[in-house]
Amino acid sequence: MRLTIQPTDLHKAVAAGVLAPGQDAALLSFLQQQNPERASFQLAHIAYYFGAMLIIGAMGWLLTEAWMNIGEGALLIISAAYMLLFTLCGRSMWQRGQQIPGGLLGAVAVSMTPLLIFAVQRLMGWWPLDDGLGSYNDYYKYVQSGWLAMELGTVMVGVLMLRMLPFPFIVMPIAIALWFMSMDLTELLFGSSFDWEQRRWISLWFGLLVLLCSLWVDGRSQRDYAFWGYLAGLLAFWGGLSMMDSGSELGKALYCLINLGLIAVAVLLRRAMFMVFGALGVASYLGYLSYEVFADSLLFPVIVSLLGLAVIGLGIVYQRQRDAFSAKLRRKIPSSWQSFLPALRR
Template sequence: MTERFDAKDLARAVDAGILQPGQEQALLAFLRQQPENRGTFQLAHVAFYFGALLIMGAMGWLLTEAWMRIGDSALLAIALLYIVLLTGFAMALQRRQQPIAAGVLAAVAVSIVPLAVFAIERMLGWWPLDDTQADYHQYYTYVQGGWLLMEAATVLAGLLMLRLVPFPFIVMPIAVALWFMSMDLSEWFFGSPFSWEQRRTVSLWFGLALLLVFVVVDGRPRRDYAFWGYLAGLAAFWGGLTLMNSDSELGKALYCLVNLGLMGLAVLLRRPVFMVFGAMGVAAYLGYLSYEVFADSLLFPLVLTLIGLGVIGLGLLYQKRREQLSQSLRARLPSWLQQALPALRD
């Protein structure tokens, strides 16, 4: 749990002899200069991210067909204007010590890059798809080998933006573009039609690879770039795994075990996002048991209630002894694996 301190708290520390007179002012000034490291949950931060998602949606999957009719040159001009203005605002906010607002605007600018590349391709006659496949919003809903240049440009723009405005949320549009690219490359290599079964398999393996990459990245940069990478990787991996819908009881039990493994990784890495996805998977499996296997059992709801109470108890125990539990679990692993794991964050 993150604590908030003010000048009165530090003054009491001086009175108690914990700090020397004069040190409290230097410490308070230092803490005020570290807004990006405070880890506090503020309503303003919610507004920043929600506003960014609205713009991403408006200029992405919610873009109407009317925008396709304004002409490719006009579409390119608008997309470039958005990118330039948003990048300029982001850099200005960064200079004003507003890293979160700056970072989300920079991420929005990156998310508009595919629209600009789409317009350029059509203007130059490079667009590889026919007119029935030319709507931009289909970039977010269909697998097509023709989207590859847009995805590659988005990844490159995201990496460049990280140099200008180093903020973790920019990893999200990069990860999404890579996810799309994994699908489209598979369609390009294996040909059409690209079935739902193939999409699920590609999504699962891409998500697993992304998770492994960010386990390596985690804890090394000063900023927490791994969070958004974990989120994107889990969405791809867990989504592909969940949509596989095995017909065998063994397959469904293995699905539950994998999700229990994700919950264990949450303790090992101290990353709640793994717990969220793992808990959803276990809940889905228990729901299946309730409606299909134990539909006529009177004891099953009671057993689930006891399990739920036990999970809450474990959560309380983890909240109190998070450091000890994480260290104890790591100590049971082979030494080579302990060295490969990222350092624990607060």
């Protein structure tokens, strides 16, 4: 059973004479430093993240064409002011101990980088695109090699922001910029012959690379930077995999096996997000079987229902013996690979 200590508990300990006056604040500060990412799931935290995503969306893919008409100079001043404001506010909150809202504001500042670079390029006459894709909104819609400066700048600013505010969510805009960059570099290499099938493969391989990098980072730092890397990697890998066209039953079965592998990775690393994506993939395959292969079968829904009950039962058993499950699965991995696995998180 995991024990959660609240500030009020420490105050009561002082009142009871268990702690000396002043020791409660020192102990609370120490515990927060030891476990900065294990804050309880509070409504305020949801509001923080939701507000940050609203700002990122508003100044990103929801930016209207009217903003493009105010002029490059005004766009540059506004984007630079936003970045500076979010950075200063985020750093101020971080220094006052409000790490979640402070780190999120740092991530918002990083997400403003493409707009700032866009304005600079247009103002200085360095804009490389002349094919009608001159709107900032197109950055989130089309693959173009002309976006590379915006993506490279976002990665650089994100790395600098991580040094200033070591908050894991800042990894997300960096990973998205790298994903866009992988697409745009391929367009630069292959030209206009770059089709959707190639994009799916690139998304898949890029997602796999991000997952491997996140695995290497996992457990090597006190903060959980790997969480957002895993999420970005799964979105790219699983998204590319799920959008691929497979005309054979073998290909569809392989898709199901890969998703079952993601479920195994969830047990191995004790990361629930792998379970979520893997379960979605398996459910998609079962849906295909239901509507295409076993459309006339009366027993198929019954079998799937029994399978669902079995999965629930396994979930109950796993919850009780998850340490033994993870340890047993890890023992099956070659010893030369086990050194790459992170320590299990509680």
